[in-house]
Amino acid sequence: MLSTTTMTPSAAMVAKYIDHTLLKPEATADDVTALIAEAVELGTYSICVSPSMLPLRIPAGADLKVAVVCGFPSGKHHSAIKAAEADLAIEQGADEIDMVIDIGAVKAGRFAEVQADIAAVRAGVPAPTVLKVIIESAALTDAEIVGACQASVAAGADFVKTSTGFHPAGGATVHAVRLMKQTVGDRAEVKASGGVRSFDDALAMIDAGATRLGVSGSAALLSGASSAEPAGSY
Structure with a gap:
């Protein structure tokens, strides 16, 4: 993990944290x-796309992972459908899965169901496939964020998102990432x-504990590296 308290990371360093993302419904091949x-x-770690865009042609020799969303964006899909969607994505070349949980189940305190939902996808795409669990933190209370994260870890997720x-x-938000x-x-x-749009946003999220950033405007974000605040300002 980068230390933003002793140095201001370069654009190239932050790029390696980025899942360069395109999830707009109107996106074309x-x-x-x-x-x-x-x-x-830009040298980003990966791209993140919708499952219907697979398979992809990644240039030979490119050091670029492919992340694909699952149960997106509502999370209101049956677990079996999410698992099948994730499995097909891996079969078609994805390296990582970003799944959405049922936020309503979290709001209702049904964390056993949330854990089972995640576990179903984990079973379909076992390690070394990276599984990220999207919890929609802005829609949750702190206690619900904690519960969703605990369910994710218990089900074997590699990331909470x-x-x-x-x-x-x-x-x-920085608060949610830190929690x-x-x-x-x-x-x-x-x-x-x-909403991670500026280089300072990126540094703040990394400082709070993020080791990956989902960014659609990656070029604009990284272009702000030269104007980033000095290290130690967070």
Whole structure:
């Protein structure tokens, strides 16, 4: 993990935290081709796309992972459907799955059901496939965030992720990322997604404990590296 208290990370360093994302319903195959080219140019860790965009052509020799969403964006799909969707995505070339839980189940305190939902997808895509669990943190209370993170870890998730970026309640906050990291500890990692638009936003999320960032405007974010606040200002 980068230390933002002793140094201001470079654009290249932060790029390796980014899942370069395109999840708009109107996205075309040409848009995804452009996304891949931009990701390679920027040096991002991965791209994140909708499952219908698979399979993809990643340039030979490119160090670029493919993340695919599952049960997106509502999470109101049957667990068996989520598991099948995730399994097909891996079969078609995905390296990572970003699944959405049933937020209503969290709001109702049905954490056993939440854990079972995640476990169903985990069973279908076992390690080394990376499984990220989107909890829609902006729509939850602190206690619900903690419960959702605990269920995710218990079900074998590799990451907990703040947001789809589509919920009207909003996206990632420093508070939510910090709480999520405090909850999962070293048992899982945290992805901050939704509203991470500037380089300073990125540094703040990393400082709070995020080890992955979901960003759609990656070029604009990384271009702000030279104007980032000095280290230690957080």
